[in-house]
Amino acid sequence: MNLNIQNETARLRAVILGTAKSNGPTPKLEDAYDPKSIQHIKAGTYPLEEDMINEMEAVAKIFEKYGVTVYRPNVIENYNQIFSRDIAFVIEDKLIKANILPDRAREYEAIADVIAQIDKENVIVLPEECHVEGGDVMPWNDYIFIGTYSGEDYADYITARTNMDAVITIQELFPDKTVKSFELRKSNTEPKDNALHLDCCFQPIGKDKAILHKNGFLVESEYEWLVDFFGKENIFEITKDEMYNMNSNIFSISEDVIISEQNFTRLNTWLRSNGFTVEEVSYAEIAKQEGLLRCSTMPLIRD
Secondary structure, three states: OOOEEOOOOOOEEEEEEOEOOOOOOOOOHHHOOOHHHHHHHHHOOOOOHHHHHHHHHHHHHHHHHOOOEEEOOOOOOOOOEOOHHHOEEEEEOEEEEOOOOHHHOHHHHOOHHHHOOOOHHHEEEOOOOOOOOHHHEEEEOOEEEEEEOOOOOHHHOOOOOOOHHHHHHHHHHOOOOEEEEEEEOOOOOOHHHOOOOHHHOEEEEOOOEEEEOHHHEOOHHHHHHHHHHHOHHHEEEOOHHHHHOOOOOOEEOOOOEEEEEOOOHHHHHHHHHOOOEEEEEOOOOHHHHOOOOOOOEEEEEEO
16 A cells, blocks of 8 residues: 555545444543543433444445545454544655554554555654654645644643654654644643644645634644634634534545534535535534544545
8 A cells, every 4th residue: 555645635545434333331430531521421421332333434425425445443342443543644655653542552453454555664653752643743745733732741631642752753754844833732621621632723624724723722823823824814713612512623535525514514604615515424422522523534545
């Protein structure tokens, strides 16, 4: 398999879509990885496996419609394998294994059939001290955007997933790219104040547009850099509630086709008014785990 990912929006040809099959029981509070899941566990509204399977199959059908090759993880019994973006990511022709939370290590093993199709020299395992998840990493042509948290209290945040060691190492791996890192706002307890990954508060779309949420960024000048980079007229700024509902976590099949959640009324209207074709799906149950369409897809090949 010849991997190729240069950006977030070129025409998609192959992707790993996670699976909700045998997702396991509702986790105990102490086993939850993010404040939004904790909120739904406490409220008794944590998503049911059957509903999440249906949501993911609807996305698979859209990929089928557009002729995209879809790979799925091998199902591990009673194990959450929805968020394939976390476990690895592709930049150019390299697949980089993410150093994720130790409890989730088996998720990577479940895509061994895909890894076996890639030249070994193009599969990169980062040093142990490099913490990174794919939701924080966005190739964008000459740039690689990376969400991070570098506070001294990094270890106190289960929501801090990508550290500066990973940022530095990725820059070394791709010396011809400009790596631009962004400090994200973290909270273990308040989902509306927590940008779990960069794609929770930012995502480039089309050729020159972006979805953005100012409060997801700890450093205002870094947010302003993105506004200047894309141009204010090309940015859809989402509210705190829209960030909570994961409005920036849509997924591009191409520069003009986007899969989006059906309840994102304001965003979907704006997308269509800007010439995008919007394929709407129901993904509200999966969103309860603080992840949405980008989180559950790992692109392997784009044009």
